[in-house]
Every structure is written in structure tokens, then in C-alpha cells.
Amino acid sequence: MTDLILDVKNLSMQFGGLMAVDGVSLGIGDKQIVSVIGPNGAGKTTVFNCISGFYTPTGGEVRFQGQEIQGLPDFKISRLGMVRTFQHVRLFSNMTVIENLLVAQHRHVNTNLLSGLFKTPDYKRKEKEAMDYAAYWLRKVNLLDLANRESGNLSYGQQRRLEIARCMVTKPQLLMLDEPAAGLNPNETNELDNLIVSLKEDYNVSILLIEHDMGLVMGISDIIYVINQGRPLASGTPDEIKANPQVIKAYLGES
Amino acid sequence: MVEASLYFIQQLLNGLTIGSTYALIAIGYTMVYGIIGMINFAHGEIYMIGMYVSFVAITGLMMAGITFLPVVLLLALAFSMFVSSTYGWAVERVAYRPLRGGNRLIPLISAIGMSIFLQNYVRLAQGSRDVAIPSLIEGNWSFGPADGFQATVSLMQVIIWISTVISMFALTQFIARSKTGKACRAVAEDLKMANLLGIDTNRVISVTFIIGAALAAVAGLLLGLYYGVANPFVGFIAGLKAFTAAVLGGIGSIPGAMLGGLLLGVTESMTGAYFSTEYKDVVSFGLLVLILLFRPTGLLGKPEVEKI
Amino acid sequence: MISQEKIIHGLIAAIATLVLAFPLLGVKLVTDGISPHLENADTNTIVSILVASLAVFFVQVFKDHLSSAFSAIPRPDLLSKIPRPTTTSGRDKAEKIATMLLIAFALAWPFAASRGSVDLATLVLIYVMLGLGLNIVVGLAGLLDLGYVAFYAVGAYSYALLSDYYGLSFWVCLPIAGLLAAAFGFLLGFPVLRLRGDYLAIVTLGFGEIIRIMINNLTSLTGGPNGIGNIPKPTLPAIQTEPDLALVGLEFGKRAKTEGNIPFHEYFGIAYDGSYKVIFLYLLAVLLVVFTIYVIRRLVRMPVGRAWEALREDEIACRSLGLNRTAIKLSAFTMGASFAGFAGAFFAARQGFISPESFTFIESAIILAIVVLGGMGSQFGIILAAIAMTVLPEIAREFQEYRMLLFGVMMVFMMIWRPQGLLPAKRPQLEMTHD
Numbered sequence: 001m002t003d004l005i006l007d008v009k010n011l012s013m014q015f016g017g018l019m020a021v022d023g024v025s026l027g028i029g030d031k032q033i034v035s036v037i038g039p040n041g042a043g044k045t046t047v048f049n050c051i052s053g054f055y056t057p058t059g060g061e062v063r064f065q066g067q068e069i070q071g072l073p074d075f076k077i078s079r080l081g082m083v084r085t086f087q088h089v090r091l092f093s094n095m096t097v098i099e100n101l102l103v104a105q106h107r108h109v110n111t112n113l114l115s116g117l118f119k120t121p122d123y124k125r126k127e128k129e130a131m132d133y134a135a136y137w138l139r140k141v142n143l144l145d146l147a148n149r150e151s152g153n154l155s156y157g158q159q160r161r162l163e164i165a166r167c168m169v170t171k172p173q174l175l176m177l178d179e180p181a182a183g184l185n186p187n188e189t190n191e192l193d194n195l196i197v198s199l200k201e202d203y204n205v206s207i208l209l210i211e212h213d214m215g216l217v218m219g220i221s222d223i224i225y226v227i228n229q230g231r232p233l234a235s236g237t238p239d240e241i242k243a244n245p246q247v248i249k250a251y252l253g254e255s
Numbered sequence: 256m257v258e259a260s261l262y263f264i265q266q267l268l269n270g271l272t273i274g275s276t277y278a279l280i281a282i283g284y285t286m287v288y289g290i291i292g293m294i295n296f297a298h299g300e301i302y303m304i305g306m307y308v309s310f311v312a313i314t315g316l317m318m319a320g321i322t323f324l325p326v327v328l329l330l331a332l333a334f335s336m337f338v339s340s341t342y343g344w345a346v347e348r349v350a351y352r353p354l355r356g357g358n359r360l361i362p363l364i365s366a367i368g369m370s371i372f373l374q375n376y377v378r379l380a381q382g383s384r385d386v387a388i389p390s391l392i393e394g395n396w397s398f399g400p401a402d403g404f405q406a407t408v409s410l411m412q413v414i415i416w417i418s419t420v421i422s423m424f425a426l427t428q429f430i431a432r433s434k435t436g437k438a439c440r441a442v443a444e445d446l447k448m449a450n451l452l453g454i455d456t457n458r459v460i461s462v463t464f465i466i467g468a469a470l471a472a473v474a475g476l477l478l479g480l481y482y483g484v485a486n487p488f489v490g491f492i493a494g495l496k497a498f499t500a501a502v503l504g505g506i507g508s509i510p511g512a513m514l515g516g517l518l519l520g521v522t523e524s525m526t527g528a529y530f531s532t533e534y535k536d537v538v539s540f541g542l543l544v545l546i547l548l549f550r551p552t553g554l555l556g557k558p559e560v561e562k563i
Numbered sequence: 564m565i566s567q568e569k570i571i572h573g574l575i576a577a578i579a580t581l582v583l584a585f586p587l588l589g590v591k592l593v594t595d596g597i598s599p600h601l602e603n604a605d606t607n608t609i610v611s612i613l614v615a616s617l618a619v620f621f622v623q624v625f626k627d628h629l630s631s632a633f634s635a636i637p638r639p640d641l642l643s644k645i646p647r648p649t650t651t652s653g654r655d656k657a658e659k660i661a662t663m664l665l666i667a668f669a670l671a672w673p674f675a676a677s678r679g680s681v682d683l684a685t686l687v688l689i690y691v692m693l694g695l696g697l698n699i700v701v702g703l704a705g706l707l708d709l710g711y712v713a714f715y716a717v718g719a720y721s722y723a724l725l726s727d728y729y730g731l732s733f734w735v736c737l738p739i740a741g742l743l744a745a746a747f748g749f750l751l752g753f754p755v756l757r758l759r760g761d762y763l764a765i766v767t768l769g770f771g772e773i774i775r776i777m778i779n780n781l782t783s784l785t786g787g788p789n790g791i792g793n794i795p796k797p798t799l800p801a802i803q804t805e806p807d808l809a810l811v812g813l814e815f816g817k818r819a820k821t822e823g824n825i826p827f828h829e830y831f832g833i834a835y836d837g838s839y840k841v842i843f844l845y846l847l848a849v850l851l852v853v854f855t856i857y858v859i860r861r862l863v864r865m866p867v868g869r870a871w872e873a874l875r876e877d878e879i880a881c882r883s884l885g886l887n888r889t890a891i892k893l894s895a896f897t898m899g900a901s902f903a904g905f906a907g908a909f910f911a912a913r914q915g916f917i918s919p920e921s922f923t924f925i926e927s928a929i930i931l932a933i934v935v936l937g938g939m940g941s942q943f944g945i946i947l948a949a950i951a952m953t954v955l956p957e958i959a960r961e962f963q964e965y966r967m968l969l970f971g972v973m974m975v976f977m978m979i980w981r982p983q984g985l986l987p988a989k990r991p992q993l994e995m996t997h998d
Contacts, residue, residue, distance in 0.1 A: 052883065078885035090880035092873045102866070103873040104884045109866045113894075116865035117858065127866075170884055294761050308586045314599045315590070334586075341582045350975045354982075359761050360707045361982050364935060367709075368974025371928055375968040380587045386594040491924065495772070498765065533780040540769035547762050548754050 004029055004063075005174055005206050006051070006082070011060035013043075013050050020046045022230045023060075028174065028206050028223075033196065035209040035221040037241075039250060043230040044210045045087055048178055051208075052084045053077040064174070079107065083167040084176035087210075089159045093152030097143055097162055100151050101134035104166045108133075137165040141195065157188040164195065174206045175199065181213040189216060196220055218242065226250070258404045265406040266528040267521060272412045272481070274520020275419035279474035280497035281504070281512035282426065283343070283467025289443040289507035290463050291355065296366035299494015300373035301343050301468045305475025306485045307377060309335035310388055324391060332476050336469040342373075343468025344461055352457070370491070378487040387484045415477045422473050423513055426466065430509065435462055443507070492536070496523075499543040505556025514554060573623035580616035588612060662856075669849050673842045681838070681845045683957055685913060688848035689906055690949040694933040695855050696902030698945055701934050703863060704895030705875035706756070707764035709927055710771025713751075714744040714900040716778060716922035718907020723791040723917055724784070730821075732812060733797035737908050744904025745897045747774075752896035756889050771927060779919045790918025796840065797847060797912050798824055815840035844913050851909060855902055856942060867894055925967070932970045935977050 006028040013021040021043045028034045036044050050057040053074035062070040069077050078084075092100050102109070109130045110116070115123040138144040141161040146154060151162055160180055167175055177196070181189045193216055199205045211217045217224065218238040226233040226241060228250045234241060241247055280302050287295045312331035321327055350369045354362045395409035430436040435458075441449040442459045450456045478493075479485055500519045504511025519539060526538045546553060588608055590601045603609075622629065673681040693715060700708045721740040725731045731739075755766045778785045785791065798812030803825070813827040814820060817835055827843075828835045862868045870891045874881050878888055911917050929952065937948035956966045 054879070054882070074882040075885050075887050078883055083885070084883050086880070086883070090877050090883075092876040092880065094876060095869075095872060099869060103869050103881070103886070106866055106870055106884070106886050111866045113862075113865070113867065116867070117861050166884065294765065304587070307592070310599075311586050311590060311592050311601065314592055314594075314601050317598075318600055338582055338586050341579050345579055345583060350979075353979045357982075359759075360705075360764070361978050363707065363761050363764060364931070365975045365978040367928060367931070368971045368976075368978070370971070371925075371967055372971030372975065375965075375971060377587060379964065379968060381592060386592050386599070388594060388599050495768070502765075534776070537773050537776050540773050543769050544755070544766050544773075547758060547766050551758070551762060 005032075005065055006208065007061075007063040008047075008051060009061045009063075011047065011050055011057050011062065013046055013055060014058045020230050021050065021057075021227075024225075024227055024230070024232050025060075026208075026225045026235070028208055031200055031204055031206060032222045033200055033207045033209060033220050035211055035217045035224045036227060037211065037214075037217055037224060038227040038233070041229075042227050044227060045178060046230075047227070048084060048176055048208075048210060052082065052176060078170070081172045082174040082176060083170050083172040085160075085163045085167060085178055085180060087178045087182070089156075089163050091151040091159055091163060091166075094150060096148050097138065097151050097154070098131070098134050098147040100162060100166050101137060101169050102130055104169045105130045105133065107170075133169055137169050140168075141165045142191075156183050157185070157191075160184065160188075160192070161195070164199075168199070168203070168205075172205060174208065176208045178210045179212060180209070181211055181216050189213060192216070193220060257400065261399045261404050261406045262528070265404075266524045268406070268408055268412060270521030270524030271517060272415050272520070273524065274500075274517035275415055276474040276478050276516075277493075277497050277500045277520050278513045278516025279419060279422060279470045279477075280493060281500040281516045282470045282509060283464075284498050284501040285504070285506055285509060285512040286439075286443075286463045286467050288501070289509075290439065290446070290460060291351075293351065293359065293362045294366065294498065295346075295351075295464075295467070296363060296494070297346055297350075297369035297373055298343075298467060298471060299490035299492075299497065300370050300377075301339050301346070301490070302471040302475045302493055302497075303485070303487060303490030304342055304373065304377060305335050305339040305468075305472030306479040306489065307381060307386075307475075307487075308338045309472070309476035309479055310386060310485055313388060313391070328391075328476075328480075332473065335476050336472040339468045339472035339475070340465040343464040343471075346373075347461060347464040352460075370494075374487050374490060381487065383487060385484045385486045388479075390480070390483050392480060411481050415481065418473060418477055422470055426470070426509070429466075435459070439463060495543075496539055499539055499546075502543060502551075502553055503546055505553030507557070508553070508555045511553055511555035569624050569626075573620040576623045577616040577620035580619045581612065584612040584615065666849075666853060670846065673845050678838045678841050681841050683954065685841070685845045685848045687950050687953045688845070688852050689910055689913070690930070690933060690953050691852050691946050692848075692855050692902060692906040692909075693930045694937060694945040694949050695852075695859055695942060696899045696906065697930050698899075698934050698937075698942070699859060699862070699902070700895050700899035701931065702938075702941070703868065703875075704871040704892055704899075705760075706892060706895065707760060707767075708896070708899070709764050709768035709924070709931070710751075710774075711767075711899070711903055711930055712922045712924070712927040713771040713774040714748055714903035715907040715910070715926070716774060716919075717744045717747050717900075718904030719911040719917045719921070720778065720785060720791075720907075721904065722908040722911045723794045726795055727791060733795070733908070733912050734800065737905060740908035741901040741904040744907065745901035748897040748900025749893065752893050752900075753889075756892040756896065768924065768927075771924060775919050775922050778922070786918075788919060790916055790920075791911075792916045794911050794915050794917065795821065796915065797844070797909075799827065799843060801825075801830060815843055848909060848913075851905055855905075859942060862898070867891065871895055929970065932974055935974055 004027045006026075008024065008026045011021055011024045012019065024043075024047055026034065026036070036047060038044055046055065049055040050070070051062055053069070053072055053076070056071050060070065061068060064077070064080055064082055067080070069080065092103060095103070108126070110120075110123040110126040112123070114120075135144060135147070138147055141164060143154075143158060143162055143165065146158065151159065154162060160183075164175070164177070164180065180196075181192055184192060196207060196209070197220055200207055209217065209221065221238055223235065224238055224241045225235045226244075226247050233250055234244045234247050236244070280298065283298045283301070284295060287293060287298070309331045312334040313327055316327045316330060321330075346369055350365045351362050354365055390411075392409075392411045392414060395407050397405040397407045399405035430439060438449070438454045438459045439462065441452070441454055442456050446456055449459075496519060497516070500515035501512045502515070503519055504513065504515025519542070522542065523535050523539055527535045530538070589604050589612060591604060593600055593602055673684070676684075693711070697708065697711045700706050700711070718740040721743045722733065722736040725736045725739060726733070751767070751770050755763055755770075758766060779788055781787070796815060798814055798821075801811055801813050803809045803811045812821070812824045813830050814824045815827050817826065819826050826835070827839055870881070870886055874886070874888055874891055881888060881891075910921075933945060933948045933952050936952070937944035937946070952970070956963045962969075
């Protein structure tokens with residue numbers, strides 16, 4: 001079990017009297033794509049918020065690469081190498097596409113004030129590297145031509161891809177995607193599918209995915225966890241999940 | 256020993272007196288914050304205007320030959336509440352309503368502008384010097400040894416307490432019972448939802464500003480009579496103090512504002528008595544800073560969950 | 564066409580205007596003398612009140628007509644009037660040339676202008692510096708600091724006290740004042756910067772007041788309400804050849820006040836002229852402002868400037884990307900404070916006298932008004948706003964009376980009309996060039 005990159009045990013989160021997440025466990029191995037599914041309001045995003053440090057879980061344990069991280073501030077968790085996207089795209093919409101990627105590399109550039117004021121060679125070199133790396137990822141997500149556009153002017157699908165690129169320039173080991181296919185057309189979903197698989201295959205990134213698009217989830221996931229009303233309902237390979245009567249009931253019961 | 260405890264009691268009584276008026280002003284901050292989530296920085300000036308208008312009214316009535324004190328005071332109170340409420344209402348209409356729903360800092364800057372405007376408006380209209388009225392309410396009771404320190408309760412203090420209690424009672428009844436009061440609570444809970452349910456939220460917001468201003472006017476009259484002087488600059492510090500009281504009690508909570516006002520008044524009075532009058536304000540502002548840092552929800556406020 | 568409803572609205576608004584105006588404007592409470600009494604305002608005032616309420620009535624009734632008439636007038640977009648080369652390098656070049664010309668003019672101008680206007684220009688430059696400094700905090704980092712004047716005070720008192728107690732010269736004290744103000748900014752900022760925007764504003768206001776009250780009460784150190792006087796003016800460093808080669812300070816008085824300093828006119832062998840001092844102070848202020856502008860121009864193009872902007876746009880996204888919001892906000896807060904410190908030291912040196920009265924909340928509000936009017940984030944706008952705010956009251960004396968009143972109105976009006984300011988900042992966007 002030690003080869004798990006992310007190991008969540010018995011996670012729970014309580015708001016006032018409401019138990020939003022109750023005893024959820026999940027594990028992600030190296031180079032795995034793991035999905036969390038469940039009906040609306042099942043607590044999936046809350047699980048994400050707890051893992052990524054935006055909420056401090058009220059119970060349970062979260063280990064990232066063996067290190068306990070529950071209760072750490074969000075930015076520190078991100079720095080350990082797990083980065084997330086958001087259900088509603090959160091870009092710096094008045095900044096250009098390339099600037100979005102530069103901000104994300106804040107830790108990798110020279111932030112020393114004096115170096116910046118005097119434009120030291122090291123400062124210039126680091127800025128250039130950041131720019132090149134950003135360009136590399138823009139090409140990868142097919143946005144290079146739009147590098148100097150304000151990101152708020154991109155189409156929805158482009159914004160989604162930019163958000164993923166922005167995560168990738170931080171050089172994470174684990175990428176957490178919160179409903180990346182929401183609002184995309186079938187064509188774009190297809191591209192996203194390829195992108196996610198490529199991230200895993202070519203960049204050795206593990207991926208934790210919340211998604212409603214069952215086609216996408218079943219197609220790319222190694223393991224699927226189902227949660228319902230904050231509680232774990234089932235877990236297994238896509239085929240096991242498809243055949244699980246409880247899962248079918250939860251989903252059918254929803255509508 | 257007796258002397259020390261009498262001294263303490265005296266400070267407590269003084270603190271409760273000032274604290275009651277802080278509580279009255281704090282209601283305005285807390286209700287507005289509870290409903291539209293903005294700090295109405297100009298509220299202190301409404302209190303100052305209330306004080307001026309009540310002075311004007313008292314003087315006018317006296318000049319008109321009406322000297323029966325209860326009548327003078329009640330009429331002055333009614334007039335001052337009416338004028339101040341109009342100010343509260345107008346300020347919201349002019350300076351805040353067009354800004355609703357955006358960045359929190361924009362209405363705050365507008366409110367600061369309003370505060371500067373009102374302060375200077377009164378300064379230009381009435382002059383920047385202190386205006387004073389003779390003390391109208393005399394009489395006090397002293398207790399303690401005849402040859403030592405005596406604690407004193409003045410009739411004015413008693414009037415302040417009683418008026419505060421009556422105002423607070425009326426307010427809570429209004430919020431709990433009346434239709435508008437219920438609408439206020441609904442809007443405070445969820446403005447958008449209340450709007451969808453057909454509550455006229457604009458009206459409710461106006462009512463909130465009117466109530467806040469009316470209570471500030473009560474405080475203005477009471478403190479005006481207590482101190483006997485007013486100037487255009489009293490609103491700023493009083494407003495900050497009352498805001499501190501609101502935060503201390505938990506901003507958005509009406510009982511919190513009352514509790515916070517009394518606590519702050521007593522704290523100040525004790526600081527002045529046992530530590531240093533000069534640093535009285537430092538202690539209140541320090542308290543404000545500390546609460547915001549360590550318990551931004553105050554004593555009775557509800558925690559907010561950050562939505563992501 | 565005009566509905567009954569509108570007329571009722573108009574009547575309500577008109578009556579409200581009367582209710583607002585009469586008790587305060589229509590009568591004046593006079594309380595000196597034997598018994599308090601009311602005096603009626605003069606006829607002019609009464610007539611104005613009536614006219615005003617009539618105007619309110621008509622505006623309310625014909626609101627729709629008016630607003631359609633107004634919307635026909637295009638909102639002036641000042642930015643589009645300024646020619647903008649499209650490429651970054653072209654824009655940079657044009658900006659550079661414009662800046663150079665402006666600086667050259669600023670340096671040459673005092674020799675042709677009157678002493679009074681040079682003196683006024685120096686005051687303007689102090690406000691420019693304060694505005695630019697506060698702009699880092701408010702405009703760039705999006706943190707509403709209502710206690711900015713505290714850092715100004717720290718700078719001023721640093722110089723006043725250091726020169727008083729230890730006889731340190733202005734040039735030694737200037738960086739110290741900046742550092743001390745920055746240190747205060749750091750210490751105060753550290754706990755408060757995780758607060759939400761509006762709470763942060765109030766807490767900084769509280770801190771500002773606390774510092775002022777402390778200065779007021781620490782009489783043995785700061786002179787309390789009486790302030791500190793006889794603060795030496797800055798000197799001009801020069802090289803002396805007789806009797807030995809040495810660095811000396813040139814003073815601008817008739818005679819040198821400090822041992823070892825030489826009067827300016829003696830050093831150059833020219834006749835004494837009081838205007839040298841004024842011009843020197845002015846040029847010094849220009850130097851400080853140019854330095855400020857340069858630093859800020861660099862900052863917004865640096866990673867920290869990008870981070871400020873990003874944090875202003877979406878704090879949660881920043882946190883998710885590993886940006887430490889406290890550290891980034893703190894950098895803005897500290898940096899802004901240090902410029903207030905420089906400005907404070909210069910202010911103390913220019914005035915020769917400081918007291919807590921110069922550092923009240925109103926001063927913070929004026930600086931904020933400059934930032935708001937100038938367009939949060941825009942350097943050029945802030946310079947214009949500082950000029951407008953300082954020069955107008957001097958030109959029209961009657962205006963002085965109404966200065967603060969108009970500041971207040973202006974702040975409200977700007978928030979409603981153009982919250983981004985007259986010249987909204989367009990942060991220089993970094994463009995990618997294909998190799």
C-alpha cells in the first residue's frame with residue numbers, strides 16, 4: 001500500500017450539524033486515473049476541497065506520498081505537487097493566456113525584488129525559462145496562437161484547457177480535475193479525453209477526477225469510487241461499477 | 256475596601272451608560288451588514304446629525320415657549336429620529352444602491368466619501384466650533400459614606416438606560432412580529448432567495464437604513480444631553496466605537512450588537528479609570544483589531560463558510 | 564406621459580430634500596452668549612434649498628427622459644484618446660520618450676516659475692509620492708488600506724527624532740525612514756493580511772488611529788500634540804577641497820546651522836537667494852518621485868506584480884497554484900509603507916515642523932481620494948489627480964472651504980460613475996514573441 005501517491009482514509013467533513021462527507025477513503029497509485037462519481041450534492045467537491053486543503057477535514061487522514069497533509073494550508077499542499085482545477089473555471093481573466101501560466105510558475109522564477117529591479121542575468125534567464133515552459137504547454141493544449149489574448153475572452157473549452165495547462169506548469173505529480181468536461185461539446189470532450197490520457201502516459205502524472213460524463217469516466221479510469229450522500233457506496237474498475245446494482249439504484253433513484 | 260468597590264461600581268455604571276449608546280449606534284452597523292454585507296462607514300455621521308438636529312429642535316421648542324421638559328424631549332426625539340432616518344434613507348439611495356452586488360470595497364469607499372461629505376456639510380452649515388446646550392436634566396443619587404468616595408447615578412444616566420431598553424425592546428418586537436421585520440430576517444438570511452420569493456428587497460434595505468438611523472438619532476439625543484456639547488467631528492470616533500461594538504458582538508447579530516456595545520462601554524470606562532484615559536481609544540481599537548484577527552465572527556456571530 | 568406614480572416619487576424626493584436641508588442648513592444653532600438660540604439662514608440659502616428641492620422633483624419626474632438624454636452622450640473614454648502604438652516595443656518607446664520629456668520639463672520649470680508655485684509644486688510631489696505608494700497597496704494589490712498615513716507619520720517622526728536625538732543628516736535618515744516604515748508595514752501587515760477586504764480596511768484604520776494616539780501621548784519622546792520643531796532641512800552633498808579634501812553638506816540658509824556645513828551661496832561664490840532653498844527642495848522631491856515611479860514601473864512587470872494582479876483577480880485560484888497569499892500581500896503592504904516612509908521624511912524636512920495633526924484619518928482619506936480619482940493602478944492618473952487635489956484648493960481660495968466636502972462627493976461619484984478611475988490602469992501585459 002505504500003506505493004499509493006494519495007491515500008485518503010476515513011475522511012469526514014462536518015458543517016455545523018451537517019455531515020457533508022462521512023468516512024470516504026480512496027487511494028491513487030502511480031500513473032493512475034481515479035474517478036470519483038456520484039449524484040449531485042453527494043459531496044464530491046467537498047472531498048476535493050478537503051484533500052486540497054481549502055477545508056480542514058473534521059476527521060480522517062490524507063497522505064500524499066506518504067506524508068500526512070490534512071490541515072496543512074492549501075498553498076503548501078499545492079507546493080507538494082498536487083494541483084487542482086475548479087468546477088467553475090477560475091482563470092485570471094483580465095490577464096493574458098501566457099501570464100496565467102507565468103503566475104502559476106511563481107515559485108520557479110526569480111522573485112527576488114532586487115534582481116527584478118536591476119534585471120540581473122539570473123532574473124532574465126529564469127523569466128525566459130518560464131516563458132518557454134509556458135509556451136511548451138500552450139502548444140500541448142493547442143492554445144499557442146492565443147498566447148497574448150486575455151484569458152477571459154477564450155471560449156469555454158479553451159478556458160478549460162488553459163486551466164489544465166496552468167496546473168501542469170507547476171510540475172505536479174497529482175492533478176485533481178473537478179468536472180473538467182462540464183459544458184464541453186462532444187468534440188471537446190474527446191480532445192480532453194486524449195489530453196488526460198497523455199498527461200498520464202507522457203508526463204507520469206496521476207489524476208483524480210470528478211466527472212459526470214460517464215463516457216469519459218468509464219473510458220479512461222483505472223479505478224472508480226462512487227459516493228452518495230457523503231458516504232462511500234462502491235469502488236472498483238469501470239466494469240465492476242457498471243455492474244454494481246447499488247450504483248445503478250443510486251443513479252436511477254436520483255431522477 | 257468599600258471605597259474601592261464603590262469606585263468600581265461607579266465605573267461600571269458610567270461604562271454601561273456609554274455602552275448603551277454604543278449599542279444603539281451599533282444596531283445600524285450590524286443590521287446593514289447583516290443584510291447587504293457592507294460596512295456603512297457613514298453611520299457615525301448619522302448619529303452626529305441626530306445630535307445636531309435634536310439640539311436644534313430643543314432650542315427651537317424652547318424659543319417657541321414650550322418648556323415642559325418631557326414634551327420638549329419627546330418632540331425633539333421624534334423630530335431628530337425623523338430627520339436622521341431621512342438621512343439614512345437618502346444616503347442609501349444615493350450612494351449605496353447603485354453599487355450593490357459588486358466588489359465589497361467599492362461601496363466601502365463610497366461610504367467613506369459619504370462620511371467625509373456629511374461631516375463637512377454639517378461643518379459648513381453649523382460651523383466647526385462646539386455647540387453647547389445647558390443641561391436640562393438635573394438630579395442624581397449618591398450612595399456611599401458621607402466622608403469618603405460616593406458613587407453617583409444621575410437621572411440622565413437612568414434615562415439613557417431606560418431609553419435604550421425601550422428602543423431595543425421595540426426593535427426586537429418589530430423584527431420578531433411585524434411583517435417587515437420578518438422580511439428583514441428573510442433578506443438577511445438570503446437576499447437572492449428572498450427576492451425570488453417576492454419580497455421587495457429594496458424596501459427592506461431602505462427600512463434597515465431607516466431603523467439604524469433612527470436608533471442612531473436616539474443615541475445622538477441621549478449623548479447630546481449627557482455631554483451637553485456637539486461638534487461636526489463626534490461622529491467619526493463614535494462610529495468607529497460602535498462598529499467595534501458590532502464586531503465584538505458578532506456583526507450581523509442584533510443581540511450581539513447590544514452585548515458588544517455594553518462590553519465595549521464598560522471596557523473603556525474601566526481602562527480610563529484604572530489604566531489611562533489617553534489610551535482609552537487605543538484599547539478599543541486594539542480590541543477591534545484583536546477580535547477581527549482571532550474571532551472575526553465575534554461573540555454571537557455565525558461563522559461563514561467560504562464557497563469554492 | 565408622466566404617470567401619477569412618478570409625480571408621487573418626485574414629491575417624496577422633494578420633501579425629503581427639504582427635510583434633509585432645513586434643520587441643518589435653514590437654521591443655525593448659536594450657543595455662545597446667554598442662551599442658545601436659532602438663527603434663520605439668509606434668504607439666499609433658503610431660496611437655494613427651495614430651488615434644490617424643486618430640481619430634485621423635476622429630476623425624479625423626468626428621470627427616464629433625462630437618462631435617455633444622458634446616455635446619448637458617450638462616456639468619455641480618455642484612454643482611447645491617447646494614441647497607443649500597438650506593439651509592446653513601440654509603446655515602450657513612446658512611453659520612454661514621453662517620460663523623458665516630462666522629467667526634463669519638471670527639472671527645468673522651477674527656474675522660470677515663481678517661488679510660491681515651486682513651493683506648491685513640492686507639496687504636490689509629496690502627494691504624488693504618497694498616492695503612488697498607496698496605489699501599490701490599493702490599486703495593484705487590491706487591499707484597501709485606510710491607515711496609510713501611519714507609515715507617513717513613521718517616516719516623518721523617524722527623521723525628526725533621529726536628527727533631533729542623534730544629529731543624523733537627512734541623507735542618512737531617508738533610507739532609515741523608509742526601512743522603519745516598511746518594518747511597521749510588515750509588523751502590522753503580517754497579522755491582518757489574511758482578513759477579508761472590508762475587515763482589513765477597518766483594521767488598518769484602527770492601526771492608523773492607534774499610532775497617531777501613541778504619538779500624541781508619548782510626549783516625552785515625540786513632544787506630544789506640540790510636535791517637533793526645528794527639523795533641519797536637507798543638505799546638498801558637495802566636495803570640499805580646502806583645507807582638506809572632504810564631503811560636506813551645503814545648507815541653503817544664510818549661515819550654516821550645523822557645524823561643518825557650508826552655505827550653498829558661499830560654496831559657489833554667488834549672492835544669497837532664498838529661492839535656492841525652495842528650488843532645491845523641489846528638485847529633491849522630483850528625484851524622489853522619479854525614483855518611486857521607476858521602482859513601481861519595474862514592480863508591475865516583475866513576478867511579484869503579476870502575483871498581485873492574480874491575487875486581486877482570484878485569490879482561491881492563486882492558493883490552488885501554491886502562491887502564498889500572505890507573503891504576496893505583505894510584499895505590497897511593506898513596499899507601499901516604505902514609500903510613505905520616504906515621503907514622510909521628506910515632508911518633515913520640508914516643513915521643519917511636524918505634529919500628530921498632520922497624520923489624521925482625513926489625510927489617509929485624501930491620499931485614498933487621489934488614488935481613487937486617478938484610477939486605481941494607473942501612475943499617470945495618480946499624478947494628475949494629486950495635482951488636481953492639491954492645486955485647485957490653492958488657486959481658488961473659496962474652494963478651500965469646500966475642499967473636503969467636494970472630496971467626499973467626488974469619492975461617492977467616482978464609485979458610482981467610474982470605479983476604475985478616470986484613467987483606469989491597463990497593466991502592461993507581457994506578450995510572448997515567437998522565436
